[in-house]
Amino acid sequence: MSGRAQLMWDPAVAGYDFGTGHPMDPVRLDLTRRLVGAFGLDREVEVVAAQRAGESTLRLVHREDYVAAVKAASADPDAADQAYGLGTVDDPAFAGMHEVSALIAGQSVGAAEAVWRGDALHAVNFAGGLHHAMPGAASGFCVYNDAALAVARLLELGAERVAYVDVDVHHGDGVQAAFWEDPRVLTISLHEHPRTLFPQTGWPYETGAGGAAEGSAVNVALPAGTGDAGWLRAFHAVVPELLAEFRPQVLVTQHGADTHFEDPLAHLAVSLDAQRAVQVACHGLAHEHADGRWIALGGGGYAVVDVVPRSWTHLVGIAAGREIAPETVIPDGWRQEVFARTRQLAPQRMTDGRWPVAYREWEAGYDPADRLDQAIVATRKAAFPLRGLLP
Numbered sequence: 001m002s003g004r005a006q007l008m009w010d011p012a013v014a015g016y017d018f019g020t021g022h023p024m025d026p027v028r029l030d031l032t033r034r035l036v037g038a039f040g041l042d043r044e045v046e047v048v049a050a051q052r053a054g055e056s057t058l059r060l061v062h063r064e065d066y067v068a069a070v071k072a073a074s075a076d077p078d079a080a081d082q083a084y085g086l087g088t089v090d091d092p093a094f095a096g097m098h099e100v101s102a103l104i105a106g107q108s109v110g111a112a113e114a115v116w117r118g119d120a121l122h123a124v125n126f127a128g129g130l131h132h133a134m135p136g137a138a139s140g141f142c143v144y145n146d147a148a149l150a151v152a153r154l155l156e157l158g159a160e161r162v163a164y165v166d167v168d169v170h171h172g173d174g175v176q177a178a179f180w181e182d183p184r185v186l187t188i189s190l191h192e193h194p195r196t197l198f199p200q201t202g203w204p205y206e207t208g209a210g211g212a213a214e215g216s217a218v219n220v221a222l223p224a225g226t227g228d229a230g231w232l233r234a235f236h237a238v239v240p241e242l243l244a245e246f247r248p249q250v251l252v253t254q255h256g257a258d259t260h261f262e263d264p265l266a267h268l269a270v271s272l273d274a275q276r277a278v279q280v281a282c283h284g285l286a287h288e289h290a291d292g293r294w295i296a297l298g299g300g301g302y303a304v305v306d307v308v309p310r311s312w313t314h315l316v317g318i319a320a321g322r323e324i325a326p327e328t329v330i331p332d333g334w335r336q337e338v339f340a341r342t343r344q345l346a347p348q349r350m351t352d353g354r355w356p357v358a359y360r361e362w363e364a365g366y367d368p369a370d371r372l373d374q375a376i377v378a379t380r381k382a383a384f385p386l387r388g389l390l391p
């Protein structure tokens, strides 16, 4: 098979459920999958359910004792060991936690294998993007780091340069940590400033371990309140130049939808339309710099009815080569299902009414007194010279 795009999906991923009241409500995955179906996008891609990641795959990133702790908590949630971040407020233990976390990881690893082997040019796993999980601990709603595992699997298959771009509102700390000492992986994260948001890392001066890996981590710490124009300006001022220099063989992107102005857990003010613009840009960058090889993941996003399904349905449409126009009206059947499931009114269109989103290009100059421009300058000054680029 050489389908153009794969959508990684096993309905069992919706079992990744920390329980009532937890912000990471699995209804967001189910509603996204249904919206993808409502637009017929599942007929434009190959829908593939990959196997659960096995022990040897998980061990590409995670420590043996941590995997054992997850398995123990999964078998007996009351026995969860908080020293591993399990059984905490952010990551409550639940029965079957190991299996479903490994299943989500398996979808990202399967995406990596499909893209590396040429079975698909693009692959999407919107259930993935669990970027906070650390080699030896659960963190920030994330148990196994499927994003890092996908990258690690690419390296195992022989990739020499993999770029990871993370636009979730939170710092992609777990992926950065996994490849901190590895010059084969360039991690770039744009996120709300660590001063105001979990996980309080992602400062511009975090640029990778010394030696060969120096400059392999890039962090853009955006001021709280940053909106569409600022977010797009920062993305375009940093990401394309780095990818042009790094020449990745594969581009892995994480599309957490929690940058949105409606998101209850963070403080950026980005619209669905700007999220879509960045998705389109990532797709274009994959073609420009990675021969089209693109793995796109989900991530955070806690406006589970209004934002997440629309954002990731756009992502699937872009990967499928059938972009959904922003003004498109959402099928009634999906809206009725949303109401039946959640008693919330579903959005009517695939836009927040901000399309087309305008921004000022970095090349046109910057304002040293502007807080957003200061953030961009801090990143370029800290990281660009380490990659042989002008700050």
Ligand SMILES: [Zn+2]
Binding pocket: 168, 169, 170, 256, 258, 299, 300, 301
């Ligand atoms: Zn997030």
